[in-house]
Amino acid sequence: MCGIAGIYHLETPKPVDPARVEAMCDAIAHRGPDGQGVWTAPGIALGHRRLSIIDVAGSPQPMASADGRAMLVFNGEIYNFQALRSELEAHGATFRTQGDSEVILAAWQRWGPSCVSRLHGMFAFAIYDLEARSLFLARDRLGVKPLYLAPLSDGSLAFGSELKALLAHPLLRREIDPLAVEDYLAWGYMPDSRAILKGVSKLPAGHTLLLRHGAPMPKPVQYWDVTFAERRKGRIADLEAELLHLMREAVTSRMVADVPLGAFLSGGVDSSSVVALMAEASSRPVRTCSIGFDVAALDETGYADEIARRFSTDHVSRRVSPDDFDAIDTLSAMFDEPFADASALPTWRVCQLARESVTVALSGDGADEAFAGYRRHVFQHGEDRVRSVLPQSLRGPVFGTAGRIWPKADWAPRPLRAKATFQSLAADSATGYARAICFTPPELRDTLYSDAFLRLRGEYRAEDAVIETMRGAPARSGLDRAQYADLKHWLPGDILTKVDRTSMAVSLEAREPLLDHRLIEFAASLPESMRVRSGQGKWLMKRTMRRMLPDDILYRPKQGFVTPIAQWLRGPLANTAREIATSATLGRTGWFDLRRLTALAEAHIAGRADHSRLLWQLLMLDRSLARLGIA
Known part of the structure; x- marks a missing residue:
């Protein structure tokens, strides 16, 4: 895991001051404390900060290809690099190192931009082709690794793993995008489609960008998407076997490292599943860690301890006081852009704990989005059944009125908190879901803004992007569309941003086996009944893991980190x-x-x-x- 930065002149290939790229890399030194490097040529500079994971003694970056015609800076891990290396060697490629970085370079030289479709892993990288004088940027399918971009006033494009890297450049304009404020108030994070500063963007997940000196700035090209439009058929036992095989492959491929490796263990379904499969594949005890709280209602360490005993892991846990608010400024500094998911605080604490003994930690992130594990997915599934039997002409007036008059009772038992459900049912499926996932609903946001800001915002509404994504999704049902929207918005904007920044802040590499793209594609093809059944999400995954995990882990109410x-x-x-x-x-x-x-x-x-x-x-x-x- 590393940090990358660079500057590329889009028009005339002017010289680039290496000190500027060094400053950009210094701003993200936490991402790579084990090494650094800067390479320049007319019109281009590439910088790198290294956290050594694979081929610890070798593979310094920026890295030149074997023939010296291409240069690479790379952040991430390629889990199938050994198989790719063998394939490339069969085609005549030669290698000087034992790591995955050089494999990317050889893949680029053999297959060009289409090489990304062969890479299995998490990555953001830049390759400069000295012969074509082109810059190729790529980001992994789900957006695990970030990549920020910004055109500058001198005609160059700056890029980096975090906004910090761009902020280190003196020509970056620091003007807030007012539409980003609307997005942030709606979601509690900055979506991948926007950045807090005008002119700054993020390369979308599953996209590449190929730049050439003197050519117009192109649009990113999508190389991968997931479809929910197909339905897999087969016996439940066969689907279980296929799912277990995919999960095993995803976990074992992410256990390759030349440094100490472990796992986060919360005691929930997802992290427990990952630890169970790690223990199955390992001849030594798996190192696991968990964070608990000294408030019983917030503490889940008992469940983590149960899994640790079950699989004889080398387990360490630490209880912290929930009164950890002194870290607010430190937390804010990690994200650069505003980020309101309060679970970032305990996530950071568990990363700190893990880093005391390991350099790589596997997490359970991604299963909720893939297998419909959130309570909102179960609600969406049920609400769409209501929508299918009651026409909008009836639902709108009836539920709309009920939603307006029903009190907002956050303190009440869940069955009495019907206001949000009524408001959702009054709308169509996409509009209802977009509203349901709002951090701050639209009518409340409107009361917060000044008249001047309302004029700045104009007709723009943050929910429109999610509604548009759902309506255009390759999907069959409202549940499909909701999960697709989560994979495109919530996952990269909130979950993956949280894990990337909090883990990298302590120079820890976090790997997400349950976000293996083949596993995501399999989950998206499952019939709805294999995802949601009897009010339970992740139905097939839980059934599959019953052979390894007890029911009190699989079927207890979902909690997650609470602050x-x-x-x-x-x-x-x-x-x-x-x-x-x-x-x-x-x-x-x-x-x-x-x-x-x-x-x-x-x-x-x-x-x-x-x-x-x-x-x-x-x-x-x-x-x-x-x-x-x-x-």
Whole structure:
């Protein structure tokens, strides 16, 4: 795992000052503390920070091809590099190193841009072809590894693994995109389709970009997509066997490393499945780690301990106080862009714990998106059944009225929290789902904005992107479309961003076997009944893993990492909540109705309402803007 950065002149191949790329790489030194390098030629500079995982003593970067005609900087891991190496050697390729980086170079020279379709793994890389004077950029299928891009005023394009790298360039314009603020308020993260700064973009997951000096800036080219439009047939036993085979392959291929390797273990279905398959494939005890809390309602270490005992892992756990709010500024600095998923804090803590003994850790991320594991997927499946029997002309008035008059009762038992369900049922499937996954719903956002910001935003609504994705999805059902949208928006924007930044902040490589693209393609082809059945998501996966895991792990209610931000913002952070409305940073933007923010903070502190998610969201926005120099 590494960090990459570079500068490419799109028109005239002017000289590039290597000091600028060195500064960009220094800004992401945490991604690669084991080595660094910069290479320049007319019109191009490539920089690299290395975290040594494979071929520790060799494979320095930037790396030249065997014939010296191409240069590479690469962030990630190619899990099938050994098979590819054998295939390329059969075609006459020669290799000087034992790692996967040189295999990418040889694959590029043999197959050109189509080489990415042969790479199995997580990656973001840049290859400069000295003969063609072209720059090839690529990002993995699901977006596990990030790649930021920004055109600069001198006619060059800067790129890097994190926004930090671009911010180190003096020509980067630091102007906030107001539509990004709308996106952030809606989702709680910056979607891959936008960046917080105007002019900055991200290479989309599953896309490549080929640039040539003097040629117009092209659009990214998609090389992979997942389809939910096909349905796999077969006996349940056969589907179980195929799923187990794919999971085994995904896990074992990610256990190849020349440094200590372990796994995150929360005690949930996904991480427990990964650990079970690692233990099956390993002759030595698997190293596992978990984080617990000293508040019983938030602590899951008992389940993690159960799995650790079951598979005789070399397990370490640590309980931390949930009163970890002193780390807010550190957390904000990791993400550059505003990021409001409060589970980032315990994720960072478990990465710190893992890094004490390993350099690579496998995680269980991705199974919820692939196999319909979120509660919202079960709801979507049920709501679409209602939509199929009740026409919109009836649903709209009936459920729309019920949604307006039903109180918002976050404190009530789940069956009484019907407001969101009524509001969703009043709309079509795509609109209802987009609304259901909002961090801050549209009618609340509208009350937060100032008149000036409403004019800036115009007709744009953040939900429209998700609705458009769902309506255009290669899918058969509302559940299909919801999962497709999650893979395109939520997964790269929230889950993978969280894991990448928190793990790389401590120089730890996190690998996600359940995001193997072949496993994702298999899951997308399953009939709905193999994903959601009897109110349970991940039905086939849970059934498959019953041969290894106990029912109390497989079928207990999903919890995940929880951070007690509601209590923080009523207790030790109450003054911080009050100060949000008077923040010099937010106040100077002119985007918000500050009296409205004050009222929301006071209502939360007094216990009259729970506005913790919104207040946390605004707090993280405030800290991010301050770090970006918008103050």
